[in-house]
Amino acid sequence: MSAQSFIVRRGQLHEARFIDDEAASVALRPGQVRLRIDAFALTSNNITYAAFGETMRYWDFFPCAVPDHGRIPVWGFADVVESGVEGVAVGERFYGYFPVSRFVVLEPEKVGASGFSDGAPHRRELHAVYNRYARCSADPGYRPELEAEIALLRPLFTTSFLIDDFLADNDFFGASTVLLSSASSKTAYGTAFCLSQRRGTPGAPRIVGLTSAANRAFTAGLGCYDEVVDYDAITSLPAGTPTVYVDMSGSAPVRSQVHAHFDQQLRYSCSVGGTHWDELGGGKGLAGPRPVLFFAPAQIKKRHGDWGPAELGRRIEAAWLAFLKPATDSASPWLTVERGAGPGAVEQVYRELLGGGTRPQTGHVLSL
Known part of the structure; x- marks a missing residue:
């Protein structure tokens, strides 16, 4: 053939x-x-x-x-x-x-x-x-023995690191909660892992994941989310909490519901992925802020200027090695x-x- x-x-x-x-x-x-x-x-x-x-x-x-x-x-x-x-x-x-x-x-x-x-x-x-x-x-x-994990997780984790860094670089836009859709996806839980490393530091946000009922147990078991909520329970979240939305799903119905629920308390809406590719839609007519597409190379360029390429690489590598520990844990791997x-x-x-x-x-x- x-x-x-x-x-x-x-x-x-x-x-x-x-x-x-x-x-x-x-x-x-x-x-x-x-x-x-x-x-x-x-x-x-x-x-x-x-x-x-x-x-x-x-x-x-x-x-x-x-x-x-x-x-x-x-x-x-x-x-x-x-x-x-x-x-x-x-x-x-x-x-x-x-x-x-x-x-x-x-x-x-x-x-x-x-x-x-x-x-x-x-x-x-x-x-x-x-x-x-x-x-x-x-x-x-x-590492030859980690080729699978490198191919599966490394490029996604780099994006996760940069999302976390972008949000922290902007003081989380004044929000106290970061809400991530498609929370069971690798990019989402990589971001949640990076955010979770800030626990106990000033201004560290609460991390909430949105996922399907079928993936709730897995997502909650990761330990990097403070709360995991089904998509049909978005309105159970406190609407008065200043929140940043990190949209990994791309779902227009979910985005519309999040924006309507939080309205002006939604301090920033960050569009990242399209796991719900069949529900994609634009950001016109939404309550609250207009969604902004996250472009990882732009944050790389900024940090090259702030830190230099070597220091950015060192920080990503340190975070990656920390992430690999739970992701590949022999007893309960992610x-x-x-x-x-x-x-x-x-x-x-x-x-x-x-x-x-x-x-x-x-x-x-x-x-x-």
């Missing part, structure tokens, strides 16, 4: 199929490398990439020749199988942003000890964070890794994620 690549119809995410992977056999031009994608994580975060593919330009990273279709980006590991670039050797392993495919062709630039950036013309206007590929042999945070291979496994997990049928404690690591 020829190598395959997974594509979806833009705006119609249930329409998904496999096509031949051109990157498997296309002749390399000077300055290009071919990598075989060994393993990648597929989570609700990738559904968010697809849901916001147009507005956030996620479709632009790996263009699709099929009209009206796109390739969903994923985080994973790949090995160099062919190289025409000095400093990028066949057999080296890299971590980064890939399509759901067996192969990818990249154009390395800024090659150094830590890795390289993809300098393909179509990616030059896209944010550098997503264009960087880390050389595993030189990455101090890399995450259980399930592996799968082949087109059937990829499509099954994708459709489970679309339908909200995956268990929150399960993390899928796949390959084609």
Whole structure:
């Protein structure tokens, strides 16, 4: 069977199929490398990439020749199988942003000890964070035995760290409570974990999670939320409490109810994810503040200016190592890794994620 690549119809995410992977056999031009994608994580975060593919330009990273279709980006590991670039050797392993495919062709630039950036013309206007590929042999945070956890949690946790940092940097907009929807999602509970590390310090907010009844027990058991509430119990929360809403779900009905309930006591509305991709909607006509889309690279840029890249990296690494302890605890881990291979496994997990049928404690690591 020829190598395959997974594509979806833009705006119609249930329409998904496999096509031949051109990157498997296309002749390399000077300055290009071919990598075989060994393993990648597929989570609700990738559904968010697809849901916001147009507005956030996620479709632009790996263009699709099929009209009206796109390739969903994923985080994973790949090995160099062919190289025409000095400093990028066949057999080296890299971590980064890939399509759901067996192969990818990249154009390395800024090659150094830590890795390289993809300098393909179509990616030059896209944010550098997503264009960087880390050389595993030189990455101090890399552990072969933790590849699954790195692929599943590391990019999400970086976003979690930056959300927490952004809110604290703005004194939580004067709020005493942070309310997170889709609280069982990995980005949400990573954010809640970071917020929970502030407990006992001046101005530390109360952390409240919104989730489905089916995921309530798991979410409450994490220990990083002060309270977990079902979606149908939003009005049970005290409406007079100054609150920040961190919207991981993207659900327009949930957002409307949160805004209506808190009204002017909603001090900030932060739009992050789209786990409820089939309920997405705009922010017009809402009570309280207009929702503002959170863009992690903007906070990275700010902290590069405030602290410098090295210090930001040190802080993220320290928080990541602290987060890994409960996430991988042998007695009661937050995450259980399930592996799968082949087109059937990829499509099954994708459709489970679309339908909200995956268990929150399960993390899928796949390959084609």
